[in-house]
Amino acid sequence: MIPQNFEYAAAQTLDDAIKQIAGGAKPLAGGMSLIPMMKLRLATPERLIDIGRLKELNYIRESGGALHIGAAATHHEVESSGLVRGKCPLLSETASHIGDVQVRNMGTIGGSIAHADPSADYPAALQALEAKFVLKSSSGERTVSAADFFVDTFATALEPGEMIREVIVPLEAQGTGVSYQKMYQPASGFAIVGIALRIARSGGKISMARIGVTGLSGKSYRAIDAEKALEGKAGSATEIQNAAALVPQNVDINSDLHASADYRRHLAVVYAARAIAAALSRSA
């Protein structure tokens, strides 16, 4: 398990990191995805630029009606932040389900997103939150929505020379109920299926539903048909079941040694129904 050799430098500033990345260096943050890939020689970068200790990338703050989270904020920081727990509880709940304590101490939100593992937990929540990612390169910055960012398995909208600088999530409105329900792969802890839910009610009816899905297919997605099926409904057991049944529709479903496509489809419906019911019971 010895990686191919590489050149290493620790970035002193964000500008320094951007310069290195423009020159072809691969950013290393917590290393929880990249280092295992390097040990298996599935990834063989020639140069690494360590951005894990850049203070400029490690922050969680509220401004302009949104939470701004630096790319190098660790899962533990997101999980335990009073600001995230209070203002965006779906994200902190999801972070607490990632890997284990040691992984959450090192792994970063930007790293997880850039890696785009189809079984990663964060993307489900970020889709349901309609999060935005600020991507930075030597020629400037652009903002991309979660829906547009995740392209396919390990494939994202990041261009060569670009890195994720910041994740932007909305402040949750009072009374919105959220939940993240996940079927764990027992050895790795990755999501075989993970469903993130946000539900708001008004006058006894569901006024807003957002459903983010991970693990099911090559990329995370929003189950928009299932959201529409919930909106305007009171949320009876039958209505929940009918909406959950739409979650795996029109999706190319993954099949591997952990779960066949049929089993994943079944799990998606079961976990979607659980997540809808949980979010509904937490909404006011």
Add this chain to the structure above:
Amino acid sequence: MNITLNINGKTYSHDVEPRLLLVHYLREVVGLTGPHVGCETSLCGACTIELNGKAVKSCTMFAVQANGADILTIEGLAENGKLHKMQEAFWNEHGLQCGFCTPGMIIASKQILDRNPNPTDEEIRHGLEGNVCRCTGYQHIVNAVKAAAKATGA
């Protein structure tokens, strides 16, 4: 690349290859064999050490990433020949059999109490999800963490 770090209160400086994993650096260069190499795939937790106060898996980190850091391994836990409360609790509660997972278990257990001095059983188990014991000693390990919590509070 030259790295300088503080390990168990002592300063070490070495020239290392960037690809050298921290666990191999600790074991083979520094000579601290407490952090064990179990799975080498960041699943088993036997290599767990503290890096700047946070429990991390030293098999999934390059030594160069730890440049300038404070590291605590199981060897640095006892003070002046007196075992740390968590070590004592593992001993008293039979929290180990073969002992292979124990250095990582103790560091991870210490992290649980550092963050939450009075954890529930469920919180203890959640905190130990990243550590595997093949002697199936989990119940006694949970008992040990509870005993250490009690001893620390007393």
